[in-house]
Amino acid sequence: MGFRARILGAAAGGGLPQWNCGCQNCRLAREGAIPSLTQSSLAVTANGADWAVLNASPDIRAQLTASRALAPTGLREVPIRSVLLTNGDIDHVAGLLTLREMQPFTLFATAGIHAVLDANPIFAALKPSVVTRSEVALDQPFALAPGLTATLFAVPGKVPLYLEGDTVDTQLLGEQTVGVKLEAGGRTAFYIPGCAALTGDLAQRLDGAAAVFFDGTLWTDDEMLRLGLGSKTGARMGHMSMSGPDGSIAAFAGIDVGQKVYVHMNNTNPVLHPASPERAEAVAAGWIIGADGLEITP
């Protein structure tokens, strides 16, 4: 068994279908006409036996139930060694509440993200005597699971929605939104589910990677406005789009990456319809459209 990544959930916050959404994709998913997707999470292992879960989505119970490799191996033994958070968004932290139950693991995050959790007494459900909180500094490699090294780095983003003040910096570069470099057996992969812009520094960092799991929230920046489903652009939400001259498809065209995989896709994104021209365009550009349960071997 080598380096292996399993997409636990390929959707952005809200999932597909989203509980209160009647958009075309959500209607089709509710009818079973297109695949449903749970919320944003990736599981990674270097040896097939010890797993790290990157982001704990609200759907984590269903995601783990659907993943035989992550099922308990004994009365109360699980193959999950750690959970890593890339920001404090609800779609990435609410699942921690499901991971109560006196089960030991290490919770990795920047000091900034740990502070967001610590401000909420409800996360005491993960007893400090059972779940070890580990503060990770940016750009410092650490052991995420046996055989698996991770390094966090800042990517342009913003604070979680529920912590936004009157003004919001959507190109914030710090501990609130991070990408993850994963290394195992001489191979390198990146996990970046939220990213407001692909800077030159970031492009250089990604060059030569075996696999990149990247922010696929929206197809176009004004997608939610045009559908009458929100008042915010992708840029305002801290996500770059797939399409257009400033989009991720164009930005990755000049970067040497083995497997490019979109994750964290919003239910409005037309690539979620298997027969859409947008999906065909992304696939033609070399992208894999993430799906729940899809496994990638970097």
Add this chain to the structure above:
Amino acid sequence: MGFRARILGAAAGGGLPQWNCGCQNCRLAREGAIPSLTQSSLAVTANGADWAVLNASPDIRAQLTASRALAPTGLREVPIRSVLLTNGDIDHVAGLLTLREMQPFTLFATAGIHAVLDANPIFAALKPSVVTRSEVALDQPFALAPGLTATLFAVPGKVPLYLEGDTVDTQLLGEQTVGVKLEAGGRTAFYIPGCAALTGDLAQRLDGAAAVFFDGTLWTDDEMLRLGLGSKTGARMGHMSMSGPDGSIAAFAGIDVGQKVYVHMNNTNPVLHPASPERAEAVAAGWIIGADGLEITP
């Protein structure tokens, strides 16, 4: 359409299977040999069009996706008018984080339970300008949804696990654990998913009800200890058991109730196995074993 209740989730906290549990029931549920159950929640309507959700479980997204009657009726219209909380336990409040998305409804709870939420900034995800917080006094009827009246009353219980101090009163009678009386079209039903003891007062209150949804956490008080799955009795967790001289089966024998339905069942409870003698015994005593999606017309 008349008074109608739909069990969204019949399991206690953790669900069936629970992510980290390898007990017999969890193993069988994971293999599909016995029905899986999501976590504790009940939806109620008096007119078939306007629903109230009693407790917001971590599984609420999957529960709503599985419930056609609760699906969106427009681009962003849902038939859910209110959410009511009976305590601050994670299996009853974590689902509120899923109900973000700028969707208006009224959140009913006692002042004590609202205070638990207010202490956690993450619940600001339910913007006060969109989701109306309504503090409900004990023993005061209020309109829960069109045609549906509810009254909260104290039942013996305790504070949420994550707020427990060094000593815990497991027979606390106040705003932290409540039962719900539901009235519609001249019929009365009760929803009591957590209850440490069936007092004489409570028995008197329930007498004559058309339906009671009652705490079915454990079959025997020492069930989790005997299975090696925990260090606590049911009594310590604030739940009376089904069996035995102090159990709910015995306690309800002398109370006149139309339909007695067990909900909030822990994954260790042997009644969750359809072929168990314990289930046969409960059914012989007139009990319905709750299941996800089961509808009861009181």
